[in-house]
Amino acid sequence: MSAASEFVGLLAGQCVVSAVTCQNIRMRPRELTKVVALVNAQAGAPGAQAQIEARITAAFAQHGISTRVEVHPADCLTRRVHELLDDIRCRRVDAIVAGGGDGTIRSIAAVLAETGAPLGILPLGTLNHLAKDIGIPLELDAAVAVIAATHSRAIDVGEVNGSIFVNNSSIGIYPYMVLDRERRRRKSGLKKWMAMLVAAVRTLHHFPIRRLRVCLKDRVEPYRTPCLFIGNNEYRLDAASFGDRIKLDEGVLWLCLAKSVGRLSLIWLAIRSMLGFLKPQDLRTLRIDEVAITTRTSRLMVALDGEVQIMRPPLHYRIRPGALMVYAPPG
Numbered sequence: 001m002s003a004a005s006e007f008v009g010l011l012a013g014q015c016v017v018s019a020v021t022c023q024n025i026r027m028r029p030r031e032l033t034k035v036v037a038l039v040n041a042q043a044g045a046p047g048a049q050a051q052i053e054a055r056i057t058a059a060f061a062q063h064g065i066s067t068r069v070e071v072h073p074a075d076c077l078t079r080r081v082h083e084l085l086d087d088i089r090c091r092r093v094d095a096i097v098a099g100g101g102d103g104t105i106r107s108i109a110a111v112l113a114e115t116g117a118p119l120g121i122l123p124l125g126t127l128n129h130l131a132k133d134i135g136i137p138l139e140l141d142a143a144v145a146v147i148a149a150t151h152s153r154a155i156d157v158g159e160v161n162g163s164i165f166v167n168n169s170s171i172g173i174y175p176y177m178v179l180d181r182e183r184r185r186r187k188s189g190l191k192k193w194m195a196m197l198v199a200a201v202r203t204l205h206h207f208p209i210r211r212l213r214v215c216l217k218d219r220v221e222p223y224r225t226p227c228l229f230i231g232n233n234e235y236r237l238d239a240a241s242f243g244d245r246i247k248l249d250e251g252v253l254w255l256c257l258a259k260s261v262g263r264l265s266l267i268w269l270a271i272r273s274m275l276g277f278l279k280p281q282d283l284r285t286l287r288i289d290e291v292a293i294t295t296r297t298s299r300l301m302v303a304l305d306g307e308v309q310i311m312r313p314p315l316h317y318r319i320r321p322g323a324l325m326v327y328a329p330p331g
Helices: 003-025 049-061 074-089 102-112 129-134 140-148 173-188 192-206 263-275
Strands: 034-040 066-072 095-100 119-123 152-160 163-165 168-172 210-215 220-225 227-232 253-258 283-288 290-294 300-304 307-311 315-327
Touching: 034 049, 034 074, 034 102, 034 119, 049 066, 049 140, 066 074, 074 095, 074 102, 095 102, 102 119, 102 129, 102 163, 102 315, 119 129, 119 140, 152 168, 152 227, 163 300, 168 173, 168 210, 173 192, 173 227, 173 300, 173 307, 210 227, 220 227, 220 253, 253 290, 253 315, 283 290
Parallel strands: 034 066, 034 095, 095 119, 119 315
Antiparallel strands: 152 163, 152 315, 168 227, 168 300, 210 220, 210 290, 227 253, 253 283, 290 315, 300 307
């Protein structure tokens, strides 16, 4: 079975499970006594899995919470969450906790969206964008304390052609960089940031340019661009908080297009963005709730929270307001 067909099957299963479990899950806030922590097998340094499992178990035990830590490959997480939803409905488990980076959270959130079951987040990845934007501490014991406090909030998720994203999605240069980065990590064992740097240099050499049509509700805008970025809510561009999101529940997609199409101009754009010197005319930005992206090619590489999928255009993006419940600090 292909990855695409497997995902469609799992998505259909989600609809059935959600219909059965949603009423029971939404009944009332539950006290946490038993949780399952799903940890990405690639989280943490090589050989550190046993240490991570022990630390997670001990951190929850300090709050009187029994924890079953399960370590799974990334491609098995979605199926396991489907199985655990029935345990939540029957009160055999009180909550599901994701241990990993944004890709891990995305895989688990894809199943929990719209069920009302809160997701606990342990930021064990490299960048942990969603955890930072929610305000979850990056230190393990402090992140566990947030979950143990059982304060939850609803946040939005983005969706493109049935696949969700919790941070952002992009077309163009970034998916090429991600694929090259992962290939280099597998071959040479480079650290993620170093592999990304090498991949960026190589991708800039080939420099893919896309001809895209942005189909809005009232008009169609053609673009020739190296990068199209769609965020789950708006990203900040000022120097002090570049790349952060102030809100995760505003119910908007934030579309951002790079107008520069040359290599040097794009590099200069990236440098000025990091320094906080961007000008309004440098980018085309839109706040929308849905959009369709079309192109002449039959397939597009699409990045979703740092992972790449092959999709067939048109790409239909939409926001799903308040679809995901997460344990978060008050306020």
